[in-house]
Amino acid sequence: MTTLIKNATIINATQTLKANILIENEIIKSISSDEPKADKIIDASGKLVFPGLIDMHVHFRDPGLEYKDDIITGSMSAVAGGVTTCCPMANTNPVNDNAVITRDMIAKAKKRGLIDLLPIGAITKGMGGKGITEMGDMSEAGCVAFSDDGLPVSSSDVMRSALEYSAFHKSFIINHSQDCSLCRGGHMNEGKMSMLLGIKGMPREQEEIMISRDMLLAKLTGGHIHVAHVSSAYSLKLIEQAKKDGINITCEVCPHHFTFDESELISYDTNFKMSPPLRTKSDVEAMRNGLKNGSIDVICTDHAPHHTDEKFLEFDKAPFGILGLQTLVPLTLNLVRQGVISYNDMARLTSKNPAKILNLPNKGEIKEGFLADIAIIDPDFEYVYDESLNKSKSKNSPLLGKKLKGASLITIKSGRVVFDFPNVVA
Structure with missing residues (x-):
């Protein structure tokens, strides 16, 4: 053909x-x-004509939560957004913490044949934050990285082991950068807007503290830490400094964090409720500058489907998460139209760099033999x-x-x- x-x-x-x-x-x-x-x-x-987009961070809710989405509908959402490769996170039910589940996920995607599905395996068993998973077996089964996304790995000792073992298996760690002791039951960014709306807030320092710890552990171990969904201006400063110091660190940003700010919550629309939360206009501007100057490596979606009944609740009861696969292209093109990035930058951020980080030698470019x-x-x-x-x-x-x-x-x-x-x- x-x-x-x-x-x-x-x-x-x-x-x-x-x-x-x-x-x-x-x-x-x-x-x-x-x-x-x-x-x-x-x-x-x-x-x-772009190389197929590669989304390093999605949630397909399969297995176990298929009423929200599954590998089939997730794949359909992906290709409708120009995305041909997806990396689903491990917070399924049961958790993707073993090779059997990993293989089953890949097989289901192959049967439908719309995308390449490259699972992110759990760092710890059951995402419980304690013993690390059998990373070698899971890597052989098809996992391309490891993350307890949705929950941070709070123990520094466990994270050290995770970075060491993942490096041994030529893989890397993606951590949900959040110091839970600072969450305090918060549902949005802590500041003037949270006070105005009467919604408990989470300080940006919860993200920055965890990034600081993880970059130091990457420095100690030589392992590769990839920072998920950066949202704070100071977080980006920390990452930029770590890169200057030669620490093996990369990072991603989501379209909602370079497009929307916390003022959207004036309507109490739970579709704007996400983790990390929408932050200030200055944080949004920092994300855009990070894309412009190259300190941010990847744009991904953190596509996180939730049933309408779950989102149709009081703000403090609704879950965190937003759809993203089918809005990735128009929101990223807005940056091109506004002169923040070029079309070539868009290809780098959505395809070339993800392929490089994930070690996919025949993807990420329109090139003979690819x-x-x-x-x-x-x-x-x-x-x-x-x-x-x-x-x-x-x-x-x-x-x-x-x-x-x-x-x-x-x-x-x-x-x-x-x-x-x-x-x-x-």
Whole structure:
């Protein structure tokens, strides 16, 4: 099976190129000005051809919480957002803390065939924060990293062991940066806004303290620590300093943390309730500057579906979390339109860098010999992100029903069209 994408404007991290792309079976066969015959032809005139996006941080709720989402609907949400590779976190039920669950998750995704699913295994057994998991077995089964995301690893000794063992198995640790002793039952960022709204707040220092500890443990062990969902300006300063000192540290930011600030909570809309919480305008500006100057390595979504009944509660009773896979492209394109990053930066942050961190040698670029994972994006396409387009079982996005600009109109996974706006291809 051959597919020709003609009149392509190819966006890689380091280069923009106008050419035709010939795909043969799963692989990019050639990139040239030639227009060879093919079984299928896609005209990409006026569109941008990105390498398939890689989301290092999602929650698919499978196994055990499939009423919120599952691997199938999560995969559908991903390809509808131009994402061809996803890394689901371990806070499932049962927890993904052993090779059996890891293999089952991968097998379910392969059976549907929409994305590559690369699980993040739990750091500790049952995410209990004590004994670490059998990282070697789980790595062999397909886990690409380890995290108790949703819960921090509070014990410094356990985190030290986790960094040492993960490094031995050529993997790395993603920690949920939160000092729980400072949470105090908080539900939003602590400050003037939390006082005004009468909602218990969490100080940003809970994030900053944990990042400080983890960077020092990475310094001690030589292990790789990846900081999830950075949200505080000072957190980013700590990470920048750690990088200058040669500590093996990388970090990610989510679109909601470079788009929205705590003032959105004036409406008490629980769809804006997330962990870490939305912070101040200055924190949002710091995230944007971090993307601009390169101190932030990755953009990911922390796609966290919750059933409508769970979010339709008083603010302090509703769970943390927001959908993100289908709004990743339009929110990131907003940064391009505003001059914060370039299209090439977008490819670097959403594909090239994640592939490098996850050690995926045939992903992250539109390149001859690489896997044909491709997102054909129209940055000017306007549409209403409504329930007919939403592929998740859940609806917890403040952008649902809103007009958005920019979308992946065609998503290709391993040479096969898996999404063609607005319908997923069987």
